[in-house]
Amino acid sequence: MQIGKAVVKKNHLIKVLVSLLTFVGAPTSTLAGSEDLVVEGAWARASIGTSRPGAAYMSIRNTGDTPVTIVGLATPIAQMSEIHETRTNAEGVSSMSSAGEITIEPGQNVALEPGGLHAMLMRLQSPMQEGESFPLTLKFDNGSTVEIVVPILGIAARGPSE
Amino acid sequence: MRRRTILGYAVAGAGALASVLLFGWWQVDGPGAPESTGLLPLDLSVMDFSLTDHEGNEVGPESLIGRPSMVFFGFTYCPDVCPTTLSDISGWLDELGDDATEMNVVFITVDPARDTVETMEEYVSYFHSAIRGWTGAQDQIAQAVRGFRASYERVPTESGDYTMNHTASVFLFDRSGRFVSMIDYHEPREFAVPKIRRALEEES
Numbered sequence: 081m082q083i084g085k086a087v088v089k090k091n092h093l094i095k096v097l098v099s100l101l102t103f104v105g106a107p108t109s110t111l112a113g114s115e116d117l118v119v120e121g122a123w124a125r126a127s128i129g130t131s132r133p134g135a136a137y138m139s140i141r142n143t144g145d146t147p148v149t150i151v152g153l154a155t156p157i158a159q160m161s162e163i164h165e166t167r168t169n170a171e172g173v174s175s176m177s178s179a180g181e182i183t184i185e186p187g188q189n190v191a192l193e194p195g196g197l198h199a200m201l202m203r204l205q206s207p208m209q210e211g212e213s214f215p216l217t218l219k220f221d222n223g224s225t226v227e228i229v230v231p232i233l234g235i236a237a238r239g240p241s242e
Numbered sequence: 243m244r245r246r247t248i249l250g251y252a253v254a255g256a257g258a259l260a261s262v263l264l265f266g267w268w269q270v271d272g273p274g275a276p277e278s279t280g281l282l283p284l285d286l287s288v289m290d291f292s293l294t295d296h297e298g299n300e301v302g303p304e305s306l307i308g309r310p311s312m313v314f315f316g317f318t319y320c321p322d323v324c325p326t327t328l329s330d331i332s333g334w335l336d337e338l339g340d341d342a343t344e345m346n347v348v349f350i351t352v353d354p355a356r357d358t359v360e361t362m363e364e365y366v367s368y369f370h371s372a373i374r375g376w377t378g379a380q381d382q383i384a385q386a387v388r389g390f391r392a393s394y395e396r397v398p399t400e401s402g403d404y405t406m407n408h409t410a411s412v413f414l415f416d417r418s419g420r421f422v423s424m425i426d427y428h429e430p431r432e433f434a435v436p437k438i439r440r441a442l443e444e445e446s
Contacts, residue, residue, distance in 0.1 A: 125321075125325055128318070128364060128365065128368075131319075132318065132319045132321065133319070133321045134321060135321040135322050135325075160401055164322070166322050166323050168323075168410055168426075168427050168428070171393070171409070172392075172409050172410055172411040172424070172426055172427060173393055173407055173408065173409050173410070174323045174407065174408060174409075174410035174427060175397070175405075175407035176320075176322065176323070176405055176407075178400070194322060194325075194326040195322065195323060195326050195427065195428050198321070198322050200321060200322075201321075202399075202401050202403075203401065234368070235325055235329075235368040235369075236325065236328065236329040236332055236368055236369050237329065238326070238329050238330070238333070
C-alpha cells in the first residue's frame, strides 16, 4: 500500500517534472525572445477619418543570438494590420504589397520607414489623431510578443525627429 | 459533307487563332498596349486634358503655362508613398522659400472614383499651401497620365478594397511648359532642390 503510494507519487512527480520542463521550455524562450527584441522610434501618421488605411513606422532590433521572424501585428485601432512593402520599379512606378514574414538575423535591425516597409493598419476602428497614441503588438515566431505604444504625428510628418 | 464539316472546323480554328493573335498584338504592341514607359513626358503645351482643382476650378495643362511647374500623381487612400511624397515636396518648398511661390505644384489623383474635389481639398490642406489637388473624369485622368508618359493600375487588395500602383516621380516643367527633369521617388533633398531651381531658372 505504502510502496504503491510511493510509486504513484514518484510517477506523479515525474509527470509534474515533465510538464514543468515542457511548460518552462516554451516560456523561457519567450522571455528571452522578447528581451532580445528592441523596438525603437515608433511613430504613425494621423489619418483622415477611418476609411483610409493608416501607416506606422519603427525600427526593430534583434539583440539575441538566434534569428527571429515577425509573424504578425495586432492593434485595437485596426481590424487588420500587417507589414507591407512599397517597391518602386525602374520606370518609377510604386506598388505596395504584403511583405510576408520578415526575419531579423542576430544583431540585425529592420527599419520600417516611409517608402519601404511599413505597418499597414487597415479598417481603422477610430481615426488616428495627431497627438494621440495607440498600442501595437508585434508577434514573433518564437512565441514572444512585444507591445509598444505608437505616438501619432501629423499627416505631413516625416519622422519622430522632425 | 464530312469533309465540309472538317473544313468548317479548320476555318473556325484558324479564325480563332487569328483573333487570339490579333488580341495579343492589340494588347502588347497595338493601341491596347500599356502606355509607353521610358519615354519622356510631353511638353505641357501639347498635352490635352481637362480636370477640376480642389477649389472647383476648371484646369488643364494650359493652366500651368506661364509659371514653372511641379506635377506628380498619387491618391489619397495611399498610406505610405503619397503622404511621403507630399511631405517631401512640402519640405522642398519650405527650403525654396519665396522662390516657390511662383511655382505651380500639382497633385493629380489616379483614383478619381474615391478622390472627389472635396476629398482633394481636405487632403491638400494638410501639406504646403502651394500644393493644388486635381481630379476629374476617369478618361481625362487617363489622358493626363498618357501625356506625362506615366502609368497607373488599380490593384485589388486582400481586404476587399483596392490600391493603386502609380508612377511616383515628380515631373518638372519650365515656365513655357517644356519638360525639364524628373525627381525620382525618394531622391534626397540635396538632389531634388537643385533640380527644382533649374526648372525655376530655365528661360525659353
